[in-house]
Amino acid sequence: MSEEVGEPDNGRSRHDSVVDEIGNTPLVRIDDPALKPGVEIYAKCEFCNPGGSVKDRPARRMILEGLRSGDLCEGKVILDSTSGNTGIAYAMIGAALGYPVKLAMPASVTKERKAILAAYGAEVVLTDPAEGSDGAILEARKIFEEDPSAYFKPDQYNNPANWWAHRDSTAPELWEQSSHRITHLVATMGTSGTVMGTGYGLKQFNQQICIVGAEPADAFHGIEGLKHMESSIVPGIYDEDALDRKMGVDTEDAYDTNVWLAREYGMLVGQSSGAAYWAARELARELDEGVIVTVFCDGGDKYMTTAMWRPVVEAAVESAL
Missing domain, CATH: 3.40.50.1100 (Rossmann fold)
Structure with missing residues (x-):
């Protein structure tokens, strides 16, 4: 494809x-x-x-596939878990295309990553650093389940568009x-x-x-x-x-x-x-x-x-x- x-x-x-x-x-x-x-x-x-990383590729592909399918449309927020780089890519692409971005991320990620996300205007929910990326995954699931209609969740860990890219x-x-x-x-x-x-x-x-x-x-x-x-x-x-x-x-x-x-x-x-x-x-x-x-x-x-x-x-x- x-x-x-x-x-x-x-x-x-x-x-x-x-x-x-x-x-x-x-x-x-x-x-x-x-x-x-x-x-x-x-x-x-x-x-x-x-966006400074390899994650630009899958973030781009997952978002474009969401637009193609209609799962990402006006009024929705791009939501996912990240250890940093995919989140930065989402935030960059979201800013360029006019979609807000919300991310669950371990609190232990670098200050630089947090600052970059803030610069792009992304909303960040910090999770327990002891739980690593798994804790962020679970938090993103929880946020999505509370109001599925509000979000487009690429779900980078399970979305085949990640590897298609x-x-x-x-x-x-x-x-x-x-x-x-x-x-x-x-x-x-x-x-x-x-x-x-x-x-x-x-x-x-x-x-x-x-x-x-x-x-x-x-x-x-x-x-x-x-x-x-x-x-x-x-x-x-x-x-x-x-x-x-x-x-x-x-x-x-x-x-x-x-x-x-x-x-x-x-x-x-x-x-x-x-x-x-x-x-x-x-x-x-x-x-x-x-x-x-x-x-x-x-x-x-x-x-x-x-x-x-x-x-x-x-x-x-x-x-x-």
Whole structure:
């Protein structure tokens, strides 16, 4: 199904707006000296999307599908749970198309994410940080059930339009950008839409491409936006059988990789991107040849007040005094 679906019924047009600038992000080679001569790693720079993350793609598709079906119409509020990036994408697109947005989100998300949502005018309901994304999911369900007619609930964890977005855009972009050479995809998992949809799409081009899902190694972790599937509410769109392999990533390994990417390659990326590259690099150690593509889901500017960067920033400030 084409992504070219849905128009607002409120006098706004999505054309010639920020909504149609989503996608077609760069693919950058990481020239890592630790790699064997026959192995290459590339990163899809999703932080180049207008809303700053990979979540612009599924948010756009889910909203446009809602417009096409009539489930999203004038007077309704876009409502969903989020760990941050999808919420930012909803808020950006909602502002562009003229629809209010209400979000349930763990109180533990970064100050930067809360500030961005406020800037777009979204209403935010903060949930118990100890319950993580699962608590936000349950809160969004509760709000919706209290007045279903008031809301359009994309339900990102269970909406197939989430992964359709990646099947129909991310996958063909990677196939062309890699000159049809991609042998492995490594993507982190929150809703799982990125790895599911991109994996399905790439398999249509070449069944031999290996699809690897990376997740936190433990239930209690510090990698924002990711799910440890075994201990979480499993997204309805997640199909473990669609993966060729899963890899667990420790929080500290992800954080260390983030700092390394910023210092060595000038790539200030988010926590899940550190996890993604760590997994891609570990996979590369096992190969004699291959073209591994991973996804850098968002930029690091939304994480500067977190435990990942706080010691680095504080040390830099102290040395400047």
